[in-house]
Amino acid sequence: MYKFHKKEKLCNRDEIKNLFVKGQSFLIYPFSVRYTTKLNINSPKVHVLLLSPKRYQKLAVNRNRAKRLIRESYRLNKESIIQFSKTQACDITIAISLVSNKIPLYIIVEQTIINIIDRIIQNTQNQIENHTQNNK
RNA sequence: AGCAAUUCUUGUUCUAUCGCUGGUAGAUUUUUUUCUACGAGAGGAAAGUCCGGGCAACAUAGAGCACCAUACUACCUAACGGGUAGGCAAUAUUUAUAUAUUGACAGCAAGUGCCACAGAAAAUUACCGCCUUAGCAAUAGGGUAAGGGUGAAAAUGUGAGGUAAGAGCUCACACAAUGGCUUAGUGAUAGGUUGUUGGGGUAAACCUUAUGGGUUGAAAGACCAAAUAUAUCAGCAUAGAGUGGCUCGCUCGUUAUGGCUGAGGGGUAGGUCGUUGGAGGCUUAUUGUGAAGUAAGUCCUAGAUUAAUGAUAGAAGCCUUUUUUAAGGUACAGAACCCGGCUUAUAGAGAAUUGCUUUGU
Numbered sequence: 139m140y141k142f143h144k145k146e147k148l149c150n151r152d153e154i155k156n157l158f159v160k161g162q163s164f165l166i167y168p169f170s171v172r173y174t175t176k177l178n179i180n181s182p183k184v185h186v187l188l189l190s191p192k193r194y195q196k197l198a199v200n201r202n203r204a205k206r207l208i209r210e211s212y213r214l215n216k217e218s219i220i221q222f223s224k225t226q227a228c229d230i231t232i233a234i235s236l237v238s239n240k241i242p243l244y245i246i247v248e249q250t251i252i253n254i255i256d257r258i259i260q261n262t263q264n265q266i267e268n269h270t271q272n273n274k
Numbered sequence: 275a276g277c278a279a280u281u282c283u284u285g286u287u288c289u290a291u292c293g294c295u296g297g298u299a300g301a302u303u304u305u306u307u308u309c310u311a312c313g314a315g316a317g318g319a320a321a322g323u324c325c326g327g328g329c330a331a332c333a334u335a336g337a338g339c340a341c342c343a344u345a346c347u348a349c350c351u352a353a354c355g356g357g358u359a360g361g362c363a364a365u366a367u368u369u370a371u372a373u374a375u376u377g378a379c380a381g382c383a384a385g386u387g388c389c390a391c392a393g394a395a396a397a398u399u400a401c402c403g404c405c406u407u408a409g410c411a412a413u414a415g416g417g418u419a420a421g422g423g424u425g426a427a428a429a430u431g432u433g434a435g436g437u438a439a440g441a442g443c444u445c446a447c448a449c450a451a452u453g454g455c456u457u458a459g460u461g462a463u464a465g466g467u468u469g470u471u472g473g474g475g476u477a478a479a480c481c482u483u484a485u486g487g488g489u490u491g492a493a494a495g496a497c498c499a500a501a502u503a504u505a506u507c508a509g510c511a512u513a514g515a516g517u518g519g520c521u522c523g524c525u526c527g528u529u530a531u532g533g534c535u536g537a538g539g540g541g542u543a544g545g546u547c548g549u550u551g552g553a554g555g556c557u558u559a560u561u562g563u564g565a566a567g568u569a570a571g572u573c574c575u576a577g578a579u580u581a582a583u584g585a586u587a588g589a590a591g592c593c594u595u596u597u598u599u600a601a602g603g604u605a606c607a608g609a610a611c612c613c614g615g616c617u618u619a620u621a622g623a624g625a626a627u628u629g630c631u632u633u634g635u
Contacts, residue, residue: 142293148580187580198321198608202584210585213293244586 142213148187148231157187157231164257168238168246169208171254175262176229177269184223186212189235204236211248219255226266232258 148154161172190204212234223230234254 144294144582154580189580199606202608206584210293213585 142209142216146184146186148185148233153185153231154187154233157233161231161233162261165237166250166253166257168236168240168242169250169254170235170237171232171258173230173232173258175265177227177266183229184216184220185231186216187231187233188212189233191235194236194239195241200241204241207241207244207247208234208236208251211244211251215248215252215255219259222259222262226262228262228266230258230262 148157157172157174161174163170163172165171188205188208190201190208192201195201195204219230234251
């Protein structure tokens with residue numbers, strides 16, 4: 139149920155480059171999100187990239203802490219987006235990065251992560267609808 | 275008992291739920307994978323990347339220059355710019371012995387340079403002064419480093435002789451530097467004796483002397499190897515048919531290339547090794563002032579690669595405050611090839627030594 143294997147992480151260097159060049163982005167404080175979607179794929183998957191940049195967190199301990207918080211909250215709340223991708227047959231890659239000097243509490247992280255996931259789902263749904271209308 | 279300094283040791287624990295990365299065993303699957311069980315999973319500094327070494331690749335006939343680093347002695351160590359023990363110097367305490375701390379601690383008596391302001395002059399000095407020669411005098415020339423004041427620093431200090439006036443110019447004593455001999459010491463060095471000298475500072479100024487250094491770091495390096503394109507080779511097909519260049523264009527001519535299948539080298543994505551058992555830790559005995567050495571016993575599975583070692587909830591322990599029940603706090607900080615050091619950060623707890631204060635006997 140709540141597993142989080144390496145397959146679900148984004149490891150390929152070219153895909154990461156592609157994500158940061160072409161991806162759409164929005165900000166829900168204290169996180170900034172970039173994501174891309176590919177439509178009409180046979181075996182759809184969701185890839186995630188978790189970031190805590192050195193610019194905001196100087197010490198390695200704090201960076202690890204922030205990453206772990208994001209990971210846990212994503213792990214427990216990822217079910218909806220996976221189901222969405224399966225039903226709509228689209229590939230989604232997401233990058234979530236912390237944009238704050240302070241490490242937030244776990245409750246705040248969890249709420250914002252849920253918000254982020256909902257927003258991505260809505261946006262992609264709109265995109266799909268537009269796509270189908272254009273085809274018609 | 276309290277306070278301070280130094281050194282050393284340590285660096286909170288448990289439960290539940292949901293997870294992550296390796297290992298072993300079993301099941302599943304052609305393999306990859308997936309599942310289950312068991313057990314493992316950050317530090318004293320993992321940090322800074324400042325030294326030294328292992329390991330790897332490349333380079334390498336020999337010598338010199340340049341560049342960089344180091345610079346009292348002996349020892350320890352695989353090695354070091356590290357450590358231990360000592361010498362010397364400076365500083366602090368002290369009547370003193372002594373104790374503690376610090377130390378780019380070779381050379382300015384090889385050469386070159388620099389020394390703000392003040393001062394006559396910052397190193398072949400001469401403003402006032404003193405003496406002397408010329409001159410009626412003003413002044414000019416010469417001698418001098420005693421006296422004056424400046425400065426962080428002014429030609430070693432005191433006394434006597436000496437002189438036109440003076441001067442280490444000479445002598446005595448003292449001070450400093452340095453060479454020889456001798457005593458003690460493995461040695462740095464110290465004591466004694468004797469000779470020479472009196473040279474301002476600065477080498478964290480260039481420089482000189484001695485010693486050492488090949489360069490790059492695990493993103494080193496070795497191996498396996500999809501897809502796509504393809505050097506080369508083989509077979510089949512096509513013959514002067516097609517395409518490109520030469521031509522403004524056309525024709526002729528000339529030149530280059532070749533379609534399919536298979537083998538195949540290099541090599542990208544990706545993967546495997548390197549990669550964690552070692553100059554290893556602990557205990558005891560023993561040698562040594564000590565750093566350390568020797569012997570015996572015993573113990574030891576972190577190994578990621580967009581990067582695991584966690585999150586949440588609860589409880590306990592410790593510290594502080596206080597209304598005695600609550601509140602707050604619980605450091606510094608996260609492995610990345612591996613070792614030995616150094617430096618820096620660090621809540622709290624414990625041990626030892628030294629010093630001071632107070633109380634009791």
